[in-house]
Amino acid sequence: MKKLLCLPIAALIMLCSCADSSSEHIKTLYCMDTHMTLKAYGDKAEAALEKAVGTLVDLDxxxxxxxxxxxxxxxxxxxxxxxxxxxxxxxxxxxxxxxxxxxxxxxxxxxxxxxxxxxxxxxxxxxxxxxxxxxxxxxxxxxxxxxxxxxxxVPADMMIDLGSVAKGAASDMICGELRKAGVESAVLDLGGNIQTLGSKPGSGKWKIGIRDPEGSGIIGSVSVENKAVVTSGGYERQFTENGKTYHHIIDPSTGWPAESGLVSVTVIGDSGRMCDALSTSLFIMGAEKAYHYWRKTGGFDYIALTKSGELLVSSGIAEDFDLDKDHKNIKVTVVK
Known part of the structure; x- marks a missing residue:
């Protein structure tokens, strides 16, 4: 028996661009079993970030x-x-x-x-x-x-885990605290769960890169403001045993890693915890069920990468999505 341990990797990447560094304040920490980076701008940002770190530690x-x-x-x-x-x-x-x-x-x-x-x-x-x-x-x-x-x-033989919604909920709370403190521009990276407040100083919308599951770069990016962007992908945490690879996104109906035909799902919306939850749910549903769920429910947008190499981009975010120059051969389908 041969086992390969693969450590978690972030599915989303903050893409850098010029901003007023004199007003930028950054806090980093390890919390909720992941690395986090909090950036905020303005004269009220430093004190607000200090409080945010305390909130995250308390929630953890x-x-x-x-x-x-x-x-x-x-x-x-x-x-x-x-x-x-x-x-x-x-x-x-x-x-x-x-x-x-x-x-x-x-x-x-x-x-x-x-x-x-x-x-x-x-x-x-x-x-x-x-x-x-x-x-x-x-x-x-x-x-x-x-x-x-x-x-x-919970019943005696049941145990719960908030991991599928905790980082999203935490980012919602932190954004609320920053807004209350008078901060107008910030971006939170909670282990790849991205939450943005306002726009980036000097450059408009925040540009969030979606990681290429098969490489170290990105397959594309999405530009947002006042939105959460959360990705779930089987490649984030996986292992190989006897030649077969198993990922961490478990289908509750089977108890086994979901085999939905999707490689990753990115959800964009107003609520961090909702995006956190839906990125997992849509991944398990698969492309067809995810599409019908989006049509029926609304209130969010999504980008799904299929195992066949096709990118499905919902119409509400299509104009803000850019395919990376090194992946122009990928088929992009806008779903409506």
Whole structure:
């Protein structure tokens, strides 16, 4: 048996362009199991970023699945009892539970035991036995999560993980704090989850590069302002065993890595946590179901790369998408 450990890589890249560096303030940190970079501009930016770092550290302490003092850890180890949690945690658990139904059950925050079985949460990867997966699937059902004024309750054999929505939710909160502090221009990179506030000083919209899954460059870029841009791709975290590659985006209906025909999905919208959730959901759905979901739901745009090498770009973002000069051979289809 041969195993290859592949570390997570960022699916989105901030593309540099000239700006007034004298007013630029930057904070970097390692939080939520990833590297983060916060940039903000103006005389109020430095103090606002200091507060933002504190907020991120606090949220990580509440939402971690491995920190024994975290609220989520306590929920998971309460034996079916109710755990009083902070408003931030209660709201995000409620959002995750609601997205289970709204995403046609493709996003399920109760999938943690299966992620653990695959080793994706502890970075020691293995292919589980089907018998083990089938047993764990009995307890994967986010609709059974209870959230009310008393706290959060999950069945004794269920465990939840907010990883599919946590960074998006955190970026929403940080943007809100910066805006309240009077900051008018900022970009947050939370491990590849990008959130923008306003426009970039001196150069208009922020330009976000979408990583090429097969190389170190980008396949294209999208220009945005006041938007979140989040990508999910199987290449971000994967391993190879006995000649077959397995990625970390698990289909809750099977307990196995999703085989949807997609390589990556980038979602662009107003809400970071919604983009975070939908990037995973659309990836699992596959191209056709993702298209119909977008048509039915609206409120966001997306860019999907298929295994056949075609880029599907929703009409609302098409004019702001630029194909990289080294990938002009890629077929781009605007979906309407």
């Amino acid at each position: 302490a509440k939402w971690s699945v491995t920190n024994t003092d975290s609220e989520i850890y306590k929920v998971n180890h309460a034996g079916g009892g109710t755990v009083q949690v902070s408003p931030e945690t209660s709201e995000l658990v409620s959002f995750g539970r609601d997205m289970y139904e709204k995403s046609d059950r493709t996003l399920d925050i109760s999938i943690y035991p299966i992620l653990l079985e695959w080793g994706f949460t502890i970075h020691y990867y293995k292919v589980p036995a089907q018998e083990r997966i089938s047993k764990l699937l009995w307890n994967v059902n986010a609709s059974k999560i209870g959230v009310n004024s008393s706290g959060v309750t």
